[in-house]
Amino acid sequence: MGHYFPEQAVKMEILGKGFISIVKIFINPIIFLTITLGIIGMGDLKKVGKVGAKALIYFEIVTTLALIVGILVANVIQPGDGVVTSNLQKGDASVYANKVQDFSWLQFFLDNITLQVLLFSLVLGTVLSKYSGKEKVTEWLNFASKYVFRALHLVMIFAPIGAFGGMAYTIGKYGIDTLLPLAKLMGTVYATMAIFIFGVLGLVLRTYKISLWSYLKYIREELLIVLGTSSSEAGLPSLMVKLERMGCSKPVVGLVVPAGYSFNLDGTTIYLSMATIFLAQVFNVHLTFGQILSLIGILMVTSKGAAGVTGSGFVVLASTLTAIKVIPVEGLALLLGVDRFMSEARAITNFIGNGVATIWLANNEKEFDRSKMEYAFANVHQTENVITDNLTDTTQRADSV
Numbered sequence: 242m243g244h245y246f247p248e249q250a251v252k253m254e255i256l257g258k259g260f261i262s263i264v265k266i267f268i269n270p271i272i273f274l275t276i277t278l279g280i281i282g283m284g285d286l287k288k289v290g291k292v293g294a295k296a297l298i299y300f301e302i303v304t305t306l307a308l309i310v311g312i313l314v315a316n317v318i319q320p321g322d323g324v325v326t327s328n329l330q331k332g333d334a335s336v337y338a339n340k341v342q343d344f345s346w347l348q349f350f351l352d353n354i355t356l357q358v359l360l361f362s363l364v365l366g367t368v369l370s371k372y373s374g375k376e377k378v379t380e381w382l383n384f385a386s387k388y389v390f391r392a393l394h395l396v397m398i399f400a401p402i403g404a405f406g407g408m409a410y411t412i413g414k415y416g417i418d419t420l421l422p423l424a425k426l427m428g429t430v431y432a433t434m435a436i437f438i439f440g441v442l443g444l445v446l447r448t449y450k451i452s453l454w455s456y457l458k459y460i461r462e463e464l465l466i467v468l469g470t471s472s473s474e475a476g477l478p479s480l481m482v483k484l485e486r487m488g489c490s491k492p493v494v495g496l497v498v499p500a501g502y503s504f505n506l507d508g509t510t511i512y513l514s515m516a517t518i519f520l521a522q523v524f525n526v527h528l529t530f531g532q533i534l535s536l537i538g539i540l541m542v543t544s545k546g547a548a549g550v551t552g553s554g555f556v557v558l559a560s561t562l563t564a565i566k567v568i569p570v571e572g573l574a575l576l577l578g579v580d581r582f583m584s585e586a587r588a589i590t591n592f593i594g595n596g597v598a599t600i601w602l603a604n605n606e607k608e609f610d611r612s613k614m615e616y617a618f619a620n621v622h623q624t625e626n627v628i629t630d631n632l633t634d635t636t637q638r639a640d641s642v
Contacts, residue, residue: 243412250413256406257470260399267393267478269358272499274386275481276359279492280366281379289363289492292606296497299598300505304544306441307507308537311514314433320426320515321522359499393478400462404469411471411581423579426519430583433511434590442507442597449604453597455618459487460596464589471585473592477502480596488613489603497602501595508590510544512583513558520562520572532565539564 243250280289351357369375443453457464460483463476477498484494517536521528528536539561562570603609 243409244417247413247416250409253406253413254410257403257408257410258406260396260403260406261470261472261475263396264403264475264478267389267396268474269354270385270389271393271478271481272355272358272495273362274382274389275491276362276495276499277366277369278379278382278386279490279495280363281370281375282491286367286370288606289367289496292493292496292602293363293500295605296500296598296602297504299602300501301541303441303445303594303598304505304507304510305537305541307437307510308514308540308544310437310441311433311511312518312533312537314429314436315515315518315522318425318429318432319522320423320429321519355499356503359496362495390482397479400466400475403475404466407470407472408468411585415579415581423575426515427579427582430512430515431586433515434508434586437507437511438590438593442594445597445601449601449609451600451604451614452618455621456596456600457593459483459618459621460593461621464592467588467592468585471581471588473502473588473595476592480592483617484596484599484603486613487600487617488610489599490606490608493603493606493608494599497599498595501598502591505595505598506544506587506591507594508587509557510540511590512587513540513544513561516558516576517561517565517568520568520575523575524569524572526567528567532567536561536565 242253280286369378372378439453446453446456460476460480463479463483466479467473467476481494481498484498485491514536517540518528520526544557559570559573562568562572600609
C-alpha cells in the first residue's frame, strides 16, 4: 500500500500511532505491579540493590561496546566518503539544534515517567516488604495485575493492524527512492546492528549457554511489531511477560527492563556514533584519535539521555556535534529524510538488547529457571498464547492469596 497508494498509506499513520498510544497506557501499570509485587516476594532488599547496581554496570559496559563497534565499522566502510550533499533530500534540523541548550539531567528525569514509576515502585515495594499487613495489599495488587494483563491481551490482538499502519505510513511518506542517495549509510547501519546483535549480544548469552537464535525465534512476533511500528515500546509489555515465562524472575524483569529502556539503548548508541562519523566523512573532517576518544566519552554520557527527550536521537546528536565543535551541526539536515528507516533498526536492537540484559542478569543472580526456558523454546509455536498463560498464572496466584 505504501508503494502503490502512497496518499492513502500516509493516512494509515493513525493506526500505528493509535496502537502505540494504547500500549503505552499499559507500560507504567505493568512496571508498577511487576516491581512492587516482585520486591515484596523477594524479601531480601540487599539483593534488590545488588541487581540494580549490576544492571547499571552492565548497561555502561555494553553500550560502550556498542559505541566502539559503531565507530570501527563506520571508519572501515566509510559510508560518508564521496557523498554529494547537493543530491540529498534535506530537512530542517534547527528545531533539534535549538533544543540542545535546554537539556538537563533533572529535566530528563522529570520528563521520563517510566523512571519515575520505577523509583516509586522500588520505594513502595521496599516499604510494603516491611509492613505487617502486606498480605491484604498484595491481594489487591494481584487482583489489579490480573485485569491489566487481561486487557493487554485484548489490545495485542490488534498488533498486526498497528504494524501495518506504521509501515504503510513510512513507505508512503518517505518512499523507497529517498534511500538511494544514502543507501551505503543505511546498509552500514543495518550491518553494524547485525554484527552487534549476533556478535556482542550472542557472546553475552553464550556465557550461560543460551542460544541467541532460539531467543530471537521466541520473541519473533514482538520483533515484527517493533519493526512495523518503529517503536521498541510497542513490544515492552509483551517482552516482560515472555521473559518471565522463559524463566527470569519477576523482580529481575521488573527492575532491568524499565531501567534498560532509559539506560541500555544499544541501537541508539550505535546509530549516534555512526552518524557522527558519517557526517565527519561527508564534510571531509578528519578526526584524530584523541577526538575519537573524546567522542566516545561524550556519547557515553549524552546517549543516556536519549530516552527522555522529544526527537531524542537528533537532540542528542546535535548536542554531541556541538560539544566536538569540528562537524557542522547543519549536517543533521542530511539525515532527516532516512531517519525513519534507520529508527526501525535502532528500535529492534534496543529491544533485543534489553531482553538479553535481563536474561544475563537473571542467570548471574541465579534467578533463572532453565527448565522454563527449555519448555518455552521447545513450544515456541504456542507463543501467541503467552499473555493468556501469564494471566492464568497471575489469577492462580491471586486465588491462592
